[in-house]
Structures are given as C-alpha cells and as structure tokens.
Amino acid sequence: MPKDHGIGASSKRREDVRFLTGTGNYTDDINARGQAYVHFLRSDVAHGRITNIDTTAASEMPGVVRIFTGADFEGIGSIPCGWQVTDRFGEVMHEPPHPVLAQGKVRHVGDPIAAIVADTLAEARDAAEAIELDIEELPAVVNMKDALKDDAPKVHDDLPGNLCYDWGFVEENREAVDKAIKEAAHVTTLELVNNRLIANPMEPRVALGEYNRANDESTLYTTSQNPHVIRLLMGAFVLGIPEHKLRVVAPDVGGGFGTKIFHYAEEAFCTFAARQLARPVKWTSTRSEAFMSDAHGRDHVTKIELALDKDNNFVALRTDTLANMGAYLSTFAPSVPTWLHGTLMAGNYKTPLIYVNVKAVFTNTVPVDAYRGAGRPEATYQLERVVDKAARELGVDPIALRRQNFITEFPYQTPVAVEYDTGDYPATMDKLEEIADIAGFAARRKESEAKGRLRGLGVNCYIEACGIAPSNLVGQLGARAGLYESATVRVNATGSISVMTGSHSHGQGHETAFPQVVAEMLGIPEDQIDIVHGDTARVPMGMGTYGSRSLAVGGSAMVRATEKIINKAKKIASHLMEASEADIELKDGQFTVAGTDKSVAWGDVTLAAYVPHNYPLEDIEPGLEETAFYDPSNFTYPSGAYACEVELDPETGRVTIERFSAADDFGNIINPMIVSGQVHGGIAQGVGQALMEGCVYDENGQLLSASYMDYAMPRADDVPFYSVDHSCVTPCTHNPLGVKGCGEAGAIGSPPAVINAVVDAMQSGGHDVTHIDMPASPSRVWAAMNG
Amino acid sequence: MYNFDVVTPKTVADAVAALGEEDAQALGGGQTLIPTLKQRLASPSKLVSLTGIDEIKGIRTDESGTLCIGGGTTHGTIAGEGSAYPALAALAGNIGDPAVRNRGTIGGSLANNDPSACYPAAVLASGATIVTNTREIAADDYFQGMFTTALEEAEIITEVRFPVPEKAYYQKFEQPASRFSLVGVFVAKYADGVRVAVTGASNDGVFRWTEAETALSSNFSADALDGLAASADDMIADMHGSAAYRAHLIGVLTKRAVAAAG
C-alpha cells in the first residue's frame, strides 16, 4: 500500500486549488493605493551612443509624474554581479558597470534608456513617444567568435576587449590532457552549439515599489525566486537601503526557470522611484519586453574531444567553450559556464584526465544567465553527444560503451574537483532499458519504416550537482554570498504549525511537500502545517530556489528546526508526565513514556508551551518556535539514464517524439507525484530546446525571435506521454533527508537523448550525418539530410 | 493602443458610411488587428466593428450549388457548418486555437492576406469569388502580393462564393512557432480541371502552381507530379526554412494533398 500521508505519499498539491481557481495572488494582482505606472523606453538598436535625450516636452504631457534617465542614476550603484570568476592566469574577470538606466551607451536591443512614470500606463507610453532621443548607431557584435577578434567593436569601451574571462579547469591538468589526447588510440571530436533560449515563464516579470515616509521603509513586490537575495543585492549594492528598511515580497510567482533569480534594473527602478516620488510605482512587463529584457539561457559554442584507449576506455576529455554573457553580467552569469559546467564534465564516467576551457564573451545581446539546469545541461549535452558519436565511430553499442566506463565506486573523486557521494549508474541504466523497452525498438523501427518514416533511438546518462551549495566552497570559487538556507518552525498554541522557509515556491509544490516532512517527523496531519515563504518580513533569511536546492538545503534546515522543536516538546512532555526526558517517545502525535501507558497529546504539549501554568519555567522558556540554518557539506548528485525514440518524416524533416523514458535516482522521495511532475516539465523544456526553441539575432543584433510568432515553445501535443521512474534510490549521504533534488534533471537529461535519437534516425535512413545542432527543426533536419 | 472610437453598425450600408471617415478602419474578429493596435503599430481614429451586421454572417448554398459564406463568418462557424465543402471546413478548424476561431473571420483573413494565412489558398484553388459592398472580384484578380489585395479603401468583404469541387484537400505544414502555414497547399479538382494554390511559400503571397495543375488535370494522382519541382526563386527564406526547403515542401505537400483528396 502506498502511503497516504507523510514522506513518500503522493499528497495532492494543495497550492493548485488557488492556482487552478484563479485565486492566486501574483505580483500583478497587487495594487497599491495611488500607484503610478512606469513604462520603459528601450533601445531599438543593439549598440549605440546616446547623443541627445530631451524629455522636456514629454514631461509636459498629460498624466506624467516624472521621467527618469540615466542621469538620475549617477551616484547610484550598478546592478551587481554575484559571482567573480578568476581566470587561468589568476586575474579576476572583467566586470563592467550595469546602470539601471543606460548611461551614454545602449548595449542591446531592449536596454532601458528612460523610465516614464505617469498616472496611467497609456499616458506613460504616450509620453515615451514624445521623448526626443538621438542614438548614433555603432556596429554591433553578436557572434562570439567575431567579438573576440582584435578589431571587433567593443561592447564596453573601458575594457580591453569583449573577453570577460578565459577560464581553465583544472589548469594543472592542461598539459597531461593534451598529451593523453595526442597519444590516444582513438579521439572523437565534436563541435556543437548549445542554443540560446528564452525562458518564457507563463507570468512575465512585475515590480511594484512602495515607500512609507512615516517610517522610511521601502517595500518591493516582485516576481522573484529569492526575495532575500534581491533585498541583499538591491539594498546593499544599488540603492543603499539597509535590510531593516527594505522589505521584498515575492508572492505567487508563475514560473521562474532561473530567469527570476536575478536582480533586474526594473526592480531597482521601481523601489528607487517610489522613494523619490513618495508614491507607489508599478511595472508589468509585456511579453514583448520579456523577450528582450529577461535574462536568456545557454548560448555556448563548444568543441569537445574524447580520447579512448584501444579497449574503448575513456582516457581524457578536453573541451573548449565560448560562453555568451550578453551585454552585461547578470547576477550569476559568470558561474554558469564555469563552476556549474566544468565541474560536471566527468559525467557518469571515470575519465581520469579532464581539461575544460571557457572563454566568456560580451556581445550586444540580452544578458545570459542560469536557465533550468544552468551549466549542467551544457555539460551533459556535449559529453553525451560525444560519447554517442564515439560509439558510432567505433561501431560499438552506445549503451555498452557507457556501461563500460561508468563510475562504480563511491565516494568518487572526479578530476574536476567534485566528489560524488553516491550513485548506481548501472541500476538506472537497467531500469531504463526495462521501462523504455529498448529490446523492442527494432520491431518498432520496422513499423515506422513501413509507414515511410525513419525511427531513431537515443540514450544518454546525466549527472548533476544540486543542493547548491557548501558556502565555504563556493566562497573560494568566487560566490559573493553564502548558499545555506534557513527555516523557522513556529508551533502555535493549538498545535498547528507555520514553517517559514527561505525556499521560495513557484511551481515546485513546496507548500505540499514540505509539510509532508514535518508531518512525518511529528506524526500529525499535514493539513496542520502551512508553509510561509516569499517575504523578507516573515521569513528570517533565505537564499532562494534554484539549482534543485529547496528540499536538499531548505528542507534540511526545516528538519533541523523540527528536531529542535521535538527536543523541546519532549522536555515539556516529560514535565507533564513526570517522567525522565530520555524515556519520552513521540509517535503519531502522541508523547508516551517508554514502558508505561502514560501519554500526552501533541496539542496538550503545545498548549502548555503557550499557557505555561504547569511548565518547567526554571529550565526552559515558554513558547515553541525554533530556527535553524543549514549549510550543506557537499553538493548532491542526482543521476539517471534517459531514452528518446523519434520518428522522422524524411520528406519534410519533421521529427516527432514517440516515446520518452526517464530513470532517475533522486535519492529519497518525499512526494512521488510531484517528482514525476518536475521530471515531466523538465523533459518538456528539454524537448523544447532540442527540437523547437531558438533565440535568433540577426547580424545587427536585432532579435528576430521576438515573439511567439517566431520563438517556438513546446505545446502539449509536441510531447508524448512519458514513462518516468524514480525507484532507483541511493540516498544522499550528507543531508538528513537523504534527498538529492529533481527540479532540473528533466531539462538536463533530455536534450542529448533527443538529438542522439535524431542522428540515429537519420543514419538509419542512410544519411551520413554525425551531428545536428539544436533546435532540430524540420528545415534543419531536412537540410542536414540533403546537404 | 492609442485611443479610438468604436461603432457597431447593424448594416453594411451604415458600416460603409462609417468607414468613409478619415482613418476609420473595419474590425472583424480582431485577431490580427487588435494585436497590431496593442503594439501601437496602427492608429485608426475609429474602428467600425462588423460583428453586429447579421447580413454578412452565415453559410448558405445557392441554387447552383455554390457555397456562399458571409464575410463576417467566423472560422469556428465554417469549421462546424461548412460540411458542404469538407476541405474548407477542415482548413478553418485548424486555424489557431478555439479563441481565435471563435472570433476570427474569413473576411478579415482575406482582407489581411497574410502570406502564411490558410484561406487564401482555399479561395484561389477554388476559383472563388469575393463579393464586396460594391462588386464581385475573381480570386485570380484579388490577391496581389503579401498583405496586398484588390480591395479599395472602405470596401467590405460581404461574402465569399466557393464553387464546391469534386475532390479537394488542404495540406498544411505548420511553422513550428506560430503554427500558421510554413507552406500550405490546397488542391481542388473540378469537372473542368484541377487548381493548386500555395500559401506560406512565396514572397508574392499565395499563388497557383500551374505546372502541377496541368499535370493533375490530365491525371489526378500523386504520381502525376513525379519529376515536377516548384522553383525556389522568390520563395520566402527565414529562420524557419530556406527558399529551397519551401520549394521542396510544395512538391511534397501537393502530392500528399492529392493522395488525401482521394
């Protein structure tokens, strides 16, 4: 019998009731009395010098409250970057300023130039058209290789060029890797592009700034995955508002996928302007603005070489990557192609020598930062593609080649700094072969061929580093913040509980899964427990939700705080039952004394804590509320094996996904249904990346894929019914729940499976195609087969 | 959007009068025009909504068997009630999503003449007649290139008359993002010959593939198209497909349309 409550139960997502009945409370649902609206005048050229900006006439337009330009932000801080990468030569990266509103130059289409605050949005837009603006257009750099040429136009005039950093990892391995590759029996080389994506959460970004003159407090309501981080970045670095005078609220958030981690200029603007004007200021992004102002994802160009010995053992791996930063450094941008990517290059394999080189490049495009998986999909994609290509070159079975090179002993120290605590890669591969019915593929291929279709099978593995992250380690790697998490468990007098967690929930289902853990620990019903998140005034501290860290880090903090609660509650119970504390047991919401029939209910203990008439006041304080901060000692390492089967219409190049199977090891599972849902969504995004999504700029830096007319998002009928399994469990060894994280796996594991399948299908049709770049759109597939 | 006035006349005559004003514009289902207004790409002073004019809505078959569809008829109605011309009903039923189909109209689509729109292929392949408040225009004269038609200022499409073919099929290959046609081919077989119209592919908008028409008129089978290839000259090339790809798709889709038409 599956459990019906607590850890392991598929409890229904309680938050869905409000989401599905239109009673969610999103930032745009919040309106402050007397609020004004801001419209941003954005650059329509990719690169240019602002030679004249005159707002005089526009300021006289009806309803205009005030028009701000870059000049109003002189002396105000720059939008900060949260991570400093040190390059191969020991130098720190180039870190150009990122003004709230453009100062002197515009550097990408969408760069905000002026902010028009007016009584209504229509009036703000009208006034924007009356601003006199002259921009001297400069040549733009869009392509990363061009950007690194000596004579390339510079995105930032004060930097030596467009190179942000040249990172080598592990630099000491460089020569040994070169040598091993030179001497290897076989080297497989692959050049590929990890396509640039636009996250497109269903809810566009919104910011509402408020200022209370009476107590000098600012409040920002914003669509963020991590309100405390925004408070820190914006308060300390941009506007100089101390924490106790700044509240940041991220209410219901309609999807983030990474792009709502970062601190954005619009947030700082609304907070700043509300103070200046002593009036609430609201901005709601249009979908068109989202395309050109939300941080984009991926955008790597990579050459990867895998060296094998004569027995097909992997002996060395070398990668060269150009990573697009866009025009400015977004909050975590520098960490994505480095520490979230280089450290994963071992994958599931015991390759002894690895060297990763990454050159981060400024271009006249929207900033690029973390997007579901962040660095790990880029690592997985290139590795699993090159392994597949090697298998084809060597004429061996791709699954067998993988199995042969699997890491099988744990803990395993990779040559790229991280130590995997647990895993069982053969087990997930066995499970995959079963659920994907790999054995039945040949018959299914025949059926497809009978219909005039090609059929391809793609298999791959993945490993990711989640549960981000040990603070002391990331500090050494350049993070400018700690990456612990906090939780406060507040037990109320009647026994109900509010858990204040720093882990924001914007689709992940924390409001359901977190109570399951506490309910299990205390033996009380889940509905007695509520989760409070997303408000710096209610939650002590939080580093937010990304990197599949919520349960592993935030959940662990909650476990620690709940343990403190149990300890204290046992003290109270021992007093009430006049027994020794050591003999007190807690089960099913009852405290009992071992070996006796004495018992006292959870609610009686909590009541005693708040009505301490009969209470050990000399030993313990009244009340029952505990806080814990949890800093993980290692990353967690979810892993798995994925299989995709495609059908390809050779006449049109159209690829359809017929089957998709995922066997994941996420460690212990709190709510299997939610985990499956996370995997489903991740696969949809991975399939989107592999077959459909592509952010396209022209050579002048104009965004061509600027709306859903040209940017193809996956729809329900683009994906099949998935077969997902997470019964292979090797619990994480270093967090109290033994959990690893599941939020990004689907998006990490699926693109190589799809592309491996597409290549397999093409080859089965006799086409000598060894690689196709994503998205494998019909026209690209057709061109590849007919090229 | 910029500010504008809206009127909802009840008759074509009143609508035409209202459209006589400077910068007035007809509003059909608004599925193209409203997004344009939201983006501030158009600034009509007055929108003359055609949604209240009953005389341009609905579907009837006249005494000669011609299917006559009011210019204000929605895609949804055509999909649901156009069974006299199954290929046309199927085309309408595959436009956009239910919200689009319940608002968007055939008249609006034809007036707009988007190079990737579906109806133009049906109208041209059927040799349909576009009826306006002032005249009747043959399909061959009506389409004059991307977003360009024979319509004059303030001219309203009141009806579209489709001779119903013996066999027909619309084969649409969707552009992955918009799901408009990347290329769409409408094949219609009449007693006096076959017409083939192609949308989505050409820089000149919808056009007739006459070589295919000749081949199919003598032998209405996919094999009749063997060896025929549409020219890639003047085909649209964009991020969704090269000119050569589009030209190639025309051949593939035409064969499939013929096969499906039976």
Ligand SMILES: Cc1cc2nc3c(=O)[nH]c(=O)nc-3n(C[C@H](O)[C@H](O)[C@H](O)COP(=O)(O)OP(=O)(O)OC[C@H]3O[C@@H](n4cnc5c(N)ncnc54)[C@H](O)[C@@H]3O)c2cc1C
């Ligand atoms: C999400 C989405 C998907 C779509 N997918 C497709 C698709 O796959 N295939 C396809 O073909 N189309 C597609 N469309 C377009 C859709 O068919 C529109 O409804 C159509 O193009 C315009 O019709 P309308 O009645 O909405 O016209 P409106 O938007 O109201 O008007 C369009 C233009 O026509 C003029 N006009 C309107 N009615 C008349 C009339 N009776 N006489 C003269 N002029 C008139 C207006 O003045 C305006 O210039 C899609 C639209 C959307 C929003």
